[in-house]
Amino acid sequence: MKNNILKPKYRGIPQWFKIPEHKLTATNAIQTLPLPDRVVIPLHQHIGPPSYPVIKIGDTVLTGQKIGDSNEFRCVPVHATISGKVTDIISFKDVVRNKEQQAIVIESDGKDKWIDLQTVDDPESLSNEEIIFKIREAGIVGMGGAIYPAHLKLTLPKNGRLETLILNGCECEPYVTADHRVMLEYGEEVISGLKIITKLISPDNIFIAIEDNKPDAIEHLTGIVEKSSLDGRVTIVPIKLKYPIGARELLVKAVLNKEVPFSGRCRDISVLVHNVSTAKAIHDAVIEGRPFIEEVITVGGGVNNPQNLLIRVGTPVKNLIEYCGGKNVNVNQIVLGGPMMGSAITDLETPVTKGTRCLLLKNTKVKAEQDCIHCGNCLDACSMRLNPSLLAKYSQSGRYDDCGEAYIDDCIECGVCTYVCPANIPITQYIKTAKQQLSLME
Amino acid sequence: MAKIKKDNLNVTGEEMLNSPAPHIHSKWSVKRTMYLVILALMFPTAASIYFFGLNAILVILTSVLAAVATEYLIKLVRKKKFVMDGSAVITGLLLALTLPPTLPLWIAALGSIFAIAIVKEAFGGLGHNIFNPALAGRAFIQLSFPAPMSVWIAPSGFAPDAVTSASPLSDAFKQIGDNFELYMDLLLGNTSGSLGETSALLLLAGGIFLIILRIIDWRTPLAFIGTMAILSLVLGQDAVYQVLSGGLMIGAFFMATDYVTAPLTRTGKIIFGAGAGVLTIVIRLWGGMPEGVCYAILLMNAAAPLIDRYTQPKPYGLKKK
Numbered sequence: 001m002k003n004n005i006l007k008p009k010y011r012g013i014p015q016w017f018k019i020p021e022h023k024l025t026a027t028n029a030i031q032t033l034p035l036p037d038r039v040v041i042p043l044h045q046h047i048g049p050p051s052y053p054v055i056k057i058g059d060t061v062l063t064g065q066k067i068g069d070s071n072e073f074r075c076v077p078v079h080a081t082i083s084g085k086v087t088d089i090i091s092f093k094d095v096v097r098n099k100e101q102q103a104i105v106i107e108s109d110g111k112d113k114w115i116d117l118q119t120v121d122d123p124e125s126l127s128n129e130e131i132i133f134k135i136r137e138a139g140i141v142g143m144g145g146a147i148y149p150a151h152l153k154l155t156l157p158k159n160g161r162l163e164t165l166i167l168n169g170c171e172c173e174p175y176v177t178a179d180h181r182v183m184l185e186y187g188e189e190v191i192s193g194l195k196i197i198t199k200l201i202s203p204d205n206i207f208i209a210i211e212d213n214k215p216d217a218i219e220h221l222t223g224i225v226e227k228s229s230l231d232g233r234v235t236i237v238p239i240k241l242k243y244p245i246g247a248r249e250l251l252v253k254a255v256l257n258k259e260v261p262f263s264g265r266c267r268d269i270s271v272l273v274h275n276v277s278t279a280k281a282i283h284d285a286v287i288e289g290r291p292f293i294e295e296v297i298t299v300g301g302g303v304n305n306p307q308n309l310l311i312r313v314g315t316p317v318k319n320l321i322e323y324c325g326g327k328n329v330n331v332n333q334i335v336l337g338g339p340m341m342g343s344a345i346t347d348l349e350t351p352v353t354k355g356t357r358c359l360l361l362k363n364t365k366v367k368a369e370q371d372c373i374h375c376g377n378c379l380d381a382c383s384m385r386l387n388p389s390l391l392a393k394y395s396q397s398g399r400y401d402d403c404g405e406a407y408i409d410d411c412i413e414c415g416v417c418t419y420v421c422p423a424n425i426p427i428t429q430y431i432k433t434a435k436q437q438l439s440l441m442e
Numbered sequence: 443m444a445k446i447k448k449d450n451l452n453v454t455g456e457e458m459l460n461s462p463a464p465h466i467h468s469k470w471s472v473k474r475t476m477y478l479v480i481l482a483l484m485f486p487t488a489a490s491i492y493f494f495g496l497n498a499i500l501v502i503l504t505s506v507l508a509a510v511a512t513e514y515l516i517k518l519v520r521k522k523k524f525v526m527d528g529s530a531v532i533t534g535l536l537l538a539l540t541l542p543p544t545l546p547l548w549i550a551a552l553g554s555i556f557a558i559a560i561v562k563e564a565f566g567g568l569g570h571n572i573f574n575p576a577l578a579g580r581a582f583i584q585l586s587f588p589a590p591m592s593v594w595i596a597p598s599g600f601a602p603d604a605v606t607s608a609s610p611l612s613d614a615f616k617q618i619g620d621n622f623e624l625y626m627d628l629l630l631g632n633t634s635g636s637l638g639e640t641s642a643l644l645l646l647a648g649g650i651f652l653i654i655l656r657i658i659d660w661r662t663p664l665a666f667i668g669t670m671a672i673l674s675l676v677l678g679q680d681a682v683y684q685v686l687s688g689g690l691m692i693g694a695f696f697m698a699t700d701y702v703t704a705p706l707t708r709t710g711k712i713i714f715g716a717g718a719g720v721l722t723i724v725i726r727l728w729g730g731m732p733e734g735v736c737y738a739i740l741l742m743n744a745a746a747p748l749i750d751r752y753t754q755p756k757p758y759g760l761k762k763k
Contacts, residue, residue, distance in 0.1 A: 016656045017468055174466065249758060262759040333459040340464040346457065362466075364459055370472055371569035375701045376659070377470060379708075384758040389706065407757040415464030422470040423569075429462035 017381055017420045019243050019340070021213065022174045025298050025306045030181050032310045033323055035112055039081050039314030040351040042094055042103040043068045046076040046141045047148050053104060059086045064115040064291045066137070067104055076149045077139045080106055081293040081312035083113040095343045096336055096353060098436075103351070106314075118289040123196050131200060131286055138285030139292045139354070143179075143277035144168055144246065145341065147355040150278055154200050163270040165203040166255055167194055167279060169210035169217060170239060170246040173338030175300040176358040179276050181308045182296050183210070183217040186280050187224045193279030195230060196286050201272055206234045207255050208276075211241045243340065244414035248273040250383055263409045277357075297352060299324045302331040302361035311352060318348035320359055327361050335360040340415040370423035378417035378427060384410045388417035392427040395434035400441065403434040411435070472568075476528030478657050479696070482648035483535050486692065489644045490539060490637035493597035497543040498637050502535065504547045508554035509534030516563040529568050533557050536576035536696060539638025540689060540736065541583075544593050552586075553579040573743045574703045577736050584736075594634040628686040635688070642686045649695030658699040661708060662715040666694040669719025677727065690722065693735035703743040709753040710746070717749075718742045 044050035051068035061067060061080040069077035088105040120126060126134075136151040156162065167190075171179040183190060198206060208225070210218045218238050225234045239245055239254055249260050252271055261268050277296065284290040293313055297320070300306045304325030311320065317334065321327055327334075335342040336350065338358045352359070378388035386407060394402040408431060417427040490498040509530045517524040534554050541550055557579030565571040584591050627633045631641025638645070652658045667685055674681040684690070698704060698718055705714050718738045725734025 014656075017470075019466070019468075253758075259759040261761065262757065264759065333461070333465065335463075335465050337463075339466045342463055342465065344458070344460050344462075344465065346460050348458075360465070364461060364465055366459070366461060367467070367471075371567065373472055373475075373569045373701045374704075374706055375475065376706045379706055379755065385755040386757050387706070387754055390754075406754075407760065410757045410759065413463075419464050419466065420468050420470055422472045422475055424467070424471070426462050428464065432462075 014380055017377070017416075019174055019416075019419065021241070022300070023177050023180070023213065024175070025177045025300055025308050026180055026214075028177075028181075028306070028308050030185055030296055030308045030310050031323075033312075033315065033320065035082055035108060035110075035312065036315045036319050037108050038087075038316070039106050039108075039312060040090070040092070040103045040316065040349070041067065041078050041081065041106065041314040042092070042101055042351065042353055043078060044094075044097070044099075044101045045078060045147065045313075045354040047146065048072070048074040048076065048152070050101070051075050051077055053089055053102075055086050055104070057086055057089060060084070060109075061086060061106060062113050062115045064117070064293060066139075066291070067106075073136070074149065074152060076141055076151075077137065078104075078313075079139055079291040079293050081314050082106060082108045083111055084109040094353075095345050095350070096356070098343075120287055120289070123199060123286055126286070128200050131196060134286050134289075135282055138281070138290070140278065140281045140285060141292075141354045142275060143281065143295070143355055143357070144248070144273075144275035145337075145355060145357070146248075150274075150282065153272065153274070154197065156201060162201045162203055162267065162272045164205045164207070164256065164272070165194075165197060165201060166248075166251060166271065166273045167197075167206070167208040167276055168246065168248065168251055168273050169208060169214070169221070169276045170251060171214075171357075172211065172241065172243045172246040173340055173358065174243075175360055176298050176338050177300075177308055178296045178298045178357045180214050180217055182277050182280055183214070184220055187220050189280045189283040190276050191221065191224045191228050191230065191279075192287060193281070193283035194234075195228070196282050197272075197274060197279060198230065198233075203272070206230065208234060208236045209239050209251055209255055210236065211245065212238045213241045244383060244412065244416065247383075247412050247414060249412060262407070292354065295352075295354065295356070297357060297359060299359045300361075302328040302363060304328065313354055314351045316349045316351055317345065317359060320352070321348070321361070330363045331361045333362050333364040335362065340419065341413065367424040369425055372423055372425060375422055377420040377422065381416045381420045383414065383416065384412060386410055388427045388431070389425075391434065392417075392425055392430040395430035400434045400437045403431075404438055408434055408438070472529075473527050475657055476532060478655055479532055479652065480528055480535065482651045482657075483532070483539070483638075483696065485644040485648040485651075486539055486638035486641065487535065489631050489641040490543075492599060493631055493640055494543040494595070494637060495598070495600035497595075500547060501541055501543065501545060501550050501637060502538040505538035505541070505550045505554045506531055506534035508551040509537070509558050512555045512558040513563065516559055520563070522567075527568070530558060533562065533575045533579070536638075536692075537579045539692060540576065540580045540636050542591060542593055542595075542635075543637055544595055545590055549583055549587050549590060553583040556582045569702055571702055572746075573740055574697055574700050577697055577740050577743075580736055581740060596634050597632060597640065625682055625686060628683070633687075638692055639689045642691045645691035645695060649691070652695070652699075658695070659708070659711050661711040662699045662704065663694040665712045665715025666690075666698055666719045666722075669716045670723060673720065673723045677723065679723075679727070684723070684726070688726075688733045689735040693718070693722075693739055697735075697739050698742070703746060705746045705749045705753065707750055707753040707755060710749040713749050713753065714742050714746060717745065 049072045055067045063083045065080045087107045140150040141147040415428045513530040557575035561575040561578040562571045629643045653660045671681045674684040721738035722734040
């Protein structure tokens with residue numbers, strides 16, 4: 001087992017721009033949020049074609065029952081997360097995905113009556129196709145933030161395999177401690193999920209990458225791995241904390257010193273990166289037969305009692321805030337996701353969707369945007385070695401084609417350029433706008 | 443602030459702020475940067491007051507006040523909000539530090555007005571100017587008033603009997619010698635010259651202060667001074683003398699590192715510094731003027747966009763074609 005801390009092999013955000021960690025909830029055990037009276041379940045919680053309702057208004061549903069799906073393999077189904085009655089199918093503005101979409105509303109009957117769960121004792125008894133089918137049916141998306149369908153990531157071309165598997169335990173966003181707690185409290189499940197992924201893609205090398213600010217998680221998972229059948233095959237690599245190391249492109253660079261090709265995927269260099277919470281969800285789906293209806297989320301910042309909560313997907317944000325003791329008086333902004341990449345929400349009824357790792361309440365002062373003074377901070381800070389100031393300038397003046405020429409596709413929207421900009425230019429927002437416009441032009 | 447569509451979702455009471463990610467910000471701001479530069483400039487400013495007394499105070503005050511007042515008036519005319527972000531103070535201060543102590547005050551004011559009104563604001567204000575305003579202002583008065591711009595006095599502090607003497611670069615410049623005392627004078631500032639150009643040591647201190655705070659990049663001054671030193675040796679000049687005398691120190695640390703008029707990229711900064719070094723030595727040795735730092739930087743300012751264009755960083759994952 002390696003014990004030397006791996007330093008990221010990229011320039012990244014320099015020390016003098018250090019982003020404070022604020023990991024205040026790292027020692028708080030995960031608590032289960034009481035079941036909500038009503039959940040709102042959006043039909044499109046992943047990247048890919050949307051799902052459509054497979055139930056009608058007025059139907060009674062059980063916890064874990066599939067309520068949305070489509071014929072497309074690339075689609076991820078959604079499930080009822082409480083038992084009760086479907087009262088409405090509404091359209092709402094999803095600020096996290098920045099689009100209008102449909103959602104199913106379920107009123108609870110208070111019983112939380114589950115569907116029958118099909119458990120499997122030994123995943124080795126299943127074929128790869130069966131496992132991938134189970135993962136799709138369970139509605140699992142990548143928990144690292146990209147919400148990419150997990151079953152697609154694990155589907156390889158015929159007889160294909162990937163050389164390297166990296167299990168991503170890096171959680172570089174400030175405040176967020178959800179993955180940290182999952183590793184500590186569901187370590188067995190995470191490693192069991194890792195075994196299933198290993199069976200599917202039969203990699204030569206397996207790495208578990210965890211940041212050096214979570215020594216307890218490193219120790220805990222090391223112990224579990226040593227007792228499991230994976231002992232000897234897995235290398236646990238402690239990684240120096242440096243935002244945005246949790247992004248797969250940068251993690252690959254840090255662990256393997258390889259770069260994912262421009263506008264390519266990790267698969268192009270025979271690497272698969274999976275988040276620890278996704279591994280846990282895969283365990284739940286394959287071994288316990290449970291669909292993906294629960295997730296761990298950190299509620300942090302301006303609440304009286306910051307916590308890590310196990311919640312049902314579709315729970316309104318206000319339930320989480322109430323459980324954590326209500327919001328402080330000076331809070332004027334609520335963010336779904338971490339402070340660097342999350343989306344501000346203005347409506348406390350907004351449901352928490354798959355892949356949301358944090359709910360942050362904070363006090364934000366809006367600073368006026370000034371003209372660029374060409375200080376070069378954003379160039380120094382960009383991990384993807386882009387020129388963010390140039391991209392922002394092009395986007396500002398509507399020169400979206402030029403953005404493409406300036407390699408805008410490489411941007412991972414980590415927000416660092418905006419964080420360090422002395423002129424308060426919302427560079428990340430300009431880049432997102434340009435990307436959106438470019439995708440419309442295609 | 444765009445309000446989100448409410449639709450069928452219930453809305454609870456108070457309005458929450460809707461702003462794009464990221465939702466946290468570093469301590470960096472234009473104001474902070476500018477005031478730290480002013481703080482660093484206090485080293486040479488203090489030296490100029492120590493060496494040239496009342497003359498220094500008057501020239502500096504005139505130049506700074508004229509710069510700030512011009513900026514204020516122009517913002518008024520352009521119907522834009524005047525922000526005391528410190529950039530006009532820097533321009534005025536930098537200009538004053540490049541002027542001779544006995545310069546008539548109205549000329550110093552004129553230089554400031556030209557720097558702010560024509561070189562900075564006419565191009566669109568902070569962030570849009572092509573040339574360093576302070577240097578362009580100095581070039582303007584140097585060309586318009588060559589006589590008062592070349593009167594140099596020996597440093598005498600607040601003593602009234604100022605004696606006219608030669609600028610080290612004009613005559614002593616041609617004599618090559620290993621004069622330890624001369625070097626010490628240049629280092630400490632006990633020499634005639636422009637207000638802020640005298641003490642190399644204090645300029646160095648201000649520059650290092652900014653480098654440590656990461657306000658300026660070490661690459662530009664190192665490339666500039668390094669090129670000067672190497673070229674001086676190659677061309678048979680006294681390298682120590684070339685580096686310590688004239689406006690090189692203030693130019694390398696405070697002018698060539700001006701964000702707006704220098705390249706953005708790291709490679710670009712090295713090219714910029716080296717280019718300015720070459721031009722300075724060319725002007726000093728073969729040009730018609732004793733000092734070349736000012737024009738060398740201005741010429742490189744014009745080349746900065748081009749340098750940036752050809753030194754863009756190679757993005758992550760991009761294979762060379």
